[in-house]
Amino acid sequence: MAEEQKHQVVMIGAGPASLAAAVYTTREDIETLLFEKGVIGGLAAITDWVDNYPGFPKGLAGLDLAESLRQQAERFGAKIELGEVMSIKDEGTYKRLATTSGDILAEAVLIATGSDYKKLGIPGEQEYYGRGVHYCATCDGAFYRDKHLVVVGGGNSAVQESLFLTKFASKIDLLVRSELRASEVLIHELEKHKDKITVHTNVTTDEIVGKDSKVEKVVGTDTKTGKKREFPTDGVFVFIGLDPNTGFLADSGVELDELRLVKTDVNLQTSMPGVFAAGDVRSGATMQIASAVGEGATAALMIRKYLEDAHQTHEMPAVPATVNAE
Amino acid sequence: MAKNITIFTTNTCAYCGMVKKWLSAKGMHYEEVNLDQHPERQAEALEISGALTVPVTVVTKEDDSKEVVVGYNLAKLAPAVA
Numbered sequence: 341m342a343e344e345q346k347h348q349v350v351m352i353g354a355g356p357a358s359l360a361a362a363v364y365t366t367r368e369d370i371e372t373l374l375f376e377k378g379v380i381g382g383l384a385a386i387t388d389w390v391d392n393y394p395g396f397p398k399g400l401a402g403l404d405l406a407e408s409l410r411q412q413a414e415r416f417g418a419k420i421e422l423g424e425v426m427s428i429k430d431e432g433t434y435k436r437l438a439t440t441s442g443d444i445l446a447e448a449v450l451i452a453t454g455s456d457y458k459k460l461g462i463p464g465e466q467e468y469y470g471r472g473v474h475y476c477a478t479c480d481g482a483f484y485r486d487k488h489l490v491v492v493g494g495g496n497s498a499v500q501e502s503l504f505l506t507k508f509a510s511k512i513d514l515l516v517r518s519e520l521r522a523s524e525v526l527i528h529e530l531e532k533h534k535d536k537i538t539v540h541t542n543v544t545t546d547e548i549v550g551k552d553s554k555v556e557k558v559v560g561t562d563t564k565t566g567k568k569r570e571f572p573t574d575g576v577f578v579f580i581g582l583d584p585n586t587g588f589l590a591d592s593g594v595e596l597d598e599l600r601l602v603k604t605d606v607n608l609q610t611s612m613p614g615v616f617a618a619g620d621v622r623s624g625a626t627m628q629i630a631s632a633v634g635e636g637a638t639a640a641l642m643i644r645k646y647l648e649d650a651h652q653t654h655e656m657p658a659v660p661a662t663v664n665a666e
Numbered sequence: 667m668a669k670n671i672t673i674f675t676t677n678t679c680a681y682c683g684m685v686k687k688w689l690s691a692k693g694m695h696y697e698e699v700n701l702d703q704h705p706e707r708q709a710e711a712l713e714i715s716g717a718l719t720v721p722v723t724v725v726t727k728e729d730d731s732k733e734v735v736v737g738y739n740l741a742k743l744a745p746a747v748a
Contacts, residue, residue, distance in 0.1 A: 378684075379738065385680035403680050422688055422740065440740075470717040470736065478678035482701055483708060483718040553716075575718065 347373050349643055350437060350446035352425045353585070355382025356629050357619025358452035359409040359418075360636030361643070366416035368644060373446075374413075375439060377424035381406020382454045383582075383620070384629050386476050387497075388504035391525070393629050403478070405629070428592045430612050433650070447650065448643045451594070451602055451610065451617040452636065455582035455627075460492065464548030464555075465578075472555030472575045473548060477501040483575070486510045490558045490571050492545045493579035494519065499526040501579055502537055512537045513571045515545050515560055517580075543569055548576055584621050597623040607642045608635065614650070616643055668747045670726040671696040674711040678702075681738035682721040688740065694747060696723075 349365055351358035354376035365372045379385045387402030396405075414420070423440040434445040457475040459465060465473055474480040481504060489509040491502045494516035502514050503526070519541050520527060530537060540560075547559040558571045584601050595603045595611040601623035608616045618635035620627050625635070671689065673696050675682035689696050701708050701720065715722040715736045723735040725746045733746040 377740075379680045380684065380687075381680065388678065401678070403678065403683070406680065422684075422691075470719045472718065474719065476679075476681075476719075479676070479681055480719045481678075482676045482705070482720075483712070485705065 344436075344443050344445050346434065346445045347371060347447070348647065349373070349448045349450065350375065350425075350435075350444065351450040351452055352428075352437075352588075353382065353451070353453040353619075353621070354380045354410070354420050355452060355454045355619060355632065356384050356406075356409055357454070357632040357636035357639070358450055359413045360633040361450055361452070361618060361640040362413040362418035362636075363416060364637055364640030365643060366413065366418045370644060370647065372418050373444075374418060374420045375423055375425050375437075376420060377422075377440075379406070380410050380420060383456075386478050388478050388500060390629060392523075409633075424588075426588055428589065428594065428612070428615065430593060430615075435612070435614060447614065448646055449615045450636075450639050450643065451589070451615065451621060452619045452632075452639075453585035453588075454620040454632075455584050457497075457579060458581045458583045460545055460578055460580060462545060462547055464550065468548055468550055468553075468555050468576075471553055472550060474575060474577050475579070477504050477577055480575075481505050481508050481577075484508045487574040488572065489513070490515060490545075490573040490576045491579065492558075492576065493581075494521050494541070495579070495581065496522045496526060498522070498579040499530055501577060503529055503533060505577065506533050506536045509536065513558075513573065514539045515543050515558065515571070516541045517544055517563075518542060540569070540571075582620060582627060586621060599623070601625070607645075608639045609642060609646070614646055616646075667728050668694065668725045669728050669730075671747065672699060672724045672726075673697070674699045674701055674707070674715075674720050674722040674724075676700065676702050676720050679720050684738045685721045685723055685743065688738075688743065689747070692747070 348371040351374040354374040362372045384402045385406035391399040427438045429436045485508045488511045490513045492515045499522040542563045543560045560569045586600050602617040603623045616639045618639040619632035717736050725733045735742045
């Protein structure tokens with residue numbers, strides 16, 4: 341039986357947190373492999389425009405930020421494998437990761453799997469997914485030129501993506517369950533687009549109704565009056581918050597909080613020694629790209645210390661370990 | 667074995683970039699139809715995929731049969747181009 345590949349550090353996910361961490365680890369010659377099952381750059385890559393990432397006074401496209409982070413990490417030797425980590429098991433000195441490319445071993449692991457957009461969980465949502473119900477404006481907005489849209493959500497993402505969708509849609513109804521929670525800057529931008537975007541606060545989204553494989557309307561409830569509201573539409577975009585990507589940690593022993601976010605100590609280490617977490621997946625994260633990058637840098641420094649201590653304790657060879665063949 | 671691969675994309679779609687990156691890493695050539703540049707072909711993408719989304723990858727096999735993969739889905743894309 342072939343011996344499993346051994347790595348110094350494996351990072352699960354290749355979003356801003358782990359790409360930043362990889363810059364730090366690889367610059368210190370710590371061999372680092374990242375696994376990404378979705379998009380390199382994570383949710384940042386599918387965000388139309390990022391206005392609050394420090395150092396870019398004019399803002400920049402999320403896709404461009406993701407690409408720059410990737411290039412920087414790869415410049416110092418980080419390897420990114422497109423595949424999925426299905427489980428993690430503590431075997432003492434090494435952690436065993438079951439991946440789509442087979443089992444691999446890692447001295448230290450960074451969990452940076454981020455989050456995905458939450459689903460509404462209402463009738464019609466699953467039925468019309470991809471055919472009128474969407475979670476990625478930058479992917480699917482172009483199909484709605486001169487069409488009427490409903491956007492659901494009241495936070496920064498919902499407002500930012502509504503603004504993006506004005507490039508295509510002729511009219512947008514923004515349904516907000518309570519009050520708008522977006523930043524003042526975005527709310528100001530919203531004001532500038534009131535010819536296209538109508539905000540409906542205190543309206544729940546109850547059902548997506550269609551006919552012949554086509555979405556026709558969204559049914560909601562005005563929570564102040566209790567009256568039903570109907571919003572005729574060609575499509576629905578949903579941005580109601582985030583769900584952590586921690587399903588693969590079930591039965592791993594890595595502790596999660598009540599929201600299924602990964603618990604860490606002050607060193608960003610999880611309940612499994614040698615396994616760290618950073619970014620949107622971490623309990624206490626602020627769900628900002630800038631904080632994810634900062635946490636990634638911190639995690640990298642903590643991982644370096646962990647490896648140094650482990651090598652002293654276990655007298656492990658000071659790597660380089662086996663690196664994936666390209 | 668794929669004889670021909672066509673990907674329907676848009677400028678801002680990150681998942682489209684991932685499909686192109688994955689195919690390029692495998693040394694596979696593809697034709698790209700950018701729907702921002704060719705909005706007149708949106709109906710074609712919808713008809714092929716049944717979905718209002720990109721990427722849509724159409725793999726034409728040696729026997730001219732076609733396989734359609736919607737989204738960035740390596741579990742479906744890998745066997746489709748194998």
